Amino acid sequence: MSMKVATRQVDGVTILDLSGRITLGEGSVTLRDAVHDALAKGSKRILLNLADISYIDSSGIGELVSAFTSVKNAGGELKLLNLTRKVHDLLQITKLYTVFDVKDDEASAISSFK
Amino acid sequence: MTPDSAASRLSMTLSSSLESVDKLEHTAEDFAGRAGFDEDTVPHVAMAVREAAINAVLHGNSYNTSKQIIASFETTSTDFIFRIADQGTGFDPADLPDPLAPENILRGSGRGIFLIRAFMDEVHFRQLHPGTEITLIKHRAPSQPAT
Numbered sequence: 638m639s640m641k642v643a644t645r646q647v648d649g650v651t652i653l654d655l656s657g658r659i660t661l662g663e664g665s666v667t668l669r670d671a672v673h674d675a676l677a678k679g680s681k682r683i684l685l686n687l688a689d690i691s692y693i694d695s696s697g698i699g700e701l702v703s704a705f706t707s708v709k710n711a712g713g714e715l716k717l718l719n720l721t722r723k724v725h726d727l728l729q730i731t732k733l734y735t736v737f738d739v740k741d742d743e744a745s746a747i748s749s750f751k
Numbered sequence: 752m753t754p755d756s757a758a759s760r761l762s763m764t765l766s767s768s769l770e771s772v773d774k775l776e777h778t779a780e781d782f783a784g785r786a787g788f789d790e791d792t793v794p795h796v797a798m799a800v801r802e803a804a805i806n807a808v809l810h811g812n813s814y815n816t817s818k819q820i821i822a823s824f825e826t827t828s829t830d831f832i833f834r835i836a837d838q839g840t841g842f843d844p845a846d847l848p849d850p851l852a853p854e855n856i857l858r859g860s861g862r863g864i865f866l867i868r869a870f871m872d873e874v875h876f877r878q879l880h881p882g883t884e885i886t887l888i889k890h891r892a893p894s895q896p897a898t
Contacts (some may be wrong), residue, residue, distance in 0.1 A: 638862055661805055662769045672816055695866055699859040723794065730869050731862055732851050 640664035640690075642671040650747045651680035652718075656689035659697030668697075672704040672715070681713030682750040686743070688719035698731060705737060714738070718746050759826040764819050767812035767837075776801040777824055779833065782824045786831045786891055795870035796831060796889055802863040803835050803885050809835025811883055829891055836884040844876050 640657040653671050658664050669670040675683055685704070693701075701717075708715035716738040720728070740746035761778070765771035779800035783793045804820070812818040818838040825832040848855050867872050873888035873891045 660801075661772070661809070694798065694805070696805070696860070696863040698862055702857055703859040706859075727866075731864070732856060736856060 640667045644666060644671065644685070646677065647743075648747050650682045650750055651675045651678075652683050652684045652686055652747075654686045654689070656691075658692040658694075659690060659700060660692065662692045662698035665696050665700040668700050668704065672707060676708065676711050676713070677712075681708075681717045683708055683713060684718050684740075684743075684746055684750075685715065686718045687721065687724055690712070690721060690724060693724055693727060698727060698733065702733065714750060716740055716746060716749070718743060760823065761825075762821070762823040764821050765818060767808045767814050767818050767820060769808070771820060772801060772804040772808055775804040775835070778824060782826060783831055783889070788831070788889070792889070795867050796833075799867045799887055799889075800833050803833065803887060806863055806885070807835050807837035807839075807883075810842070811839030813839065816835050823889075825872040826891075831889040831891060833887045834884060836879060836882055838882045840881060841878050859880070889895045 640655060640659055640663065643654040645652050645654070653675065655668065659668055672683065685701070705715050718727070718740045720739060720741075727740075728737065738749070740749065761782070763775070763778075765774065776797050779797040780793055788796060804822070807820045808814065812820065820835060820837050822833070822835040830845040844864060847864055848858075848861055850856070850858065850865045854859065864874075867885075867887060871887045872890045873886075875883040875886040875888075877886070
């Protein structure tokens with residue numbers, strides 16, 4: 638199953654609802670394009686909803702990191718929402734859990750953007 | 752191509768493609784499940800195999816269609832064993848940067864071997880001249896019969 642992205646705007650925050658697998662190849666490219674597209678449209682507050690991400694490999698982890706730095710370098714903020722246990726564990730193992738701002742509630746995630 | 756109780760070893764020669772990576776990952780899930788690993792361990796084994804396959808296809812053979820990858824799965828009474836060899840220029844695993852180091856934590860790559868080591872019990876590298884062979888071993892608990 639390849640990755641899909643649905644984009645919506647809530648209170649000035651661009652929410653990318655991701656589903657499927659973020660893996661080397663199509664999945665990573667889809668995520669990269671979606672984040673770059675949001676930045677190109679002027680979004681500075683980006684929330685990646687990972688609730689329906691079933692799998693992520695090292696390339697996918699790298700793409701999340703690249704997205705984080707791209708948004709930060711553009712003067713914005715990128716946060717993660719609704720990690721599955723598998724993704725949560727991977728971010729713990731790679732010590733990225735403390736790098737990302739991780740939320741588990743959409744409303745509070747949106748209000749956390751300043 | 753499917754492992755069963757009578758055939759606990761499977762060898763494959765595959766092209767240097769993402770389709771081969773996916774195929775090896777799915778075969779690893781099948782083998783690890785039949786080896787009796789629990790539902791948390793099977794995905795870890797499959798991910799380690801996927802990462803090793805990515806290394807072979809991407810970093811070893813550089814997607815070169817004239818180069819192949821040779822892989823094997825084996826279940827013994829004590830271990831799940833996966834081997835994969837590429838035909839690339841080889842590399843020294845000691846040269847790999849630590850992905851947990853503060854200066855590397857925000858790098859967009861370089862976590863594959865780290866994840867393999869995190870999920871498997873033993874990881875061995877062998878230089879083939881040309882190419883690299885990596886062997887991944889996961890120990891089976893004594894109460895894990897093959898099905």
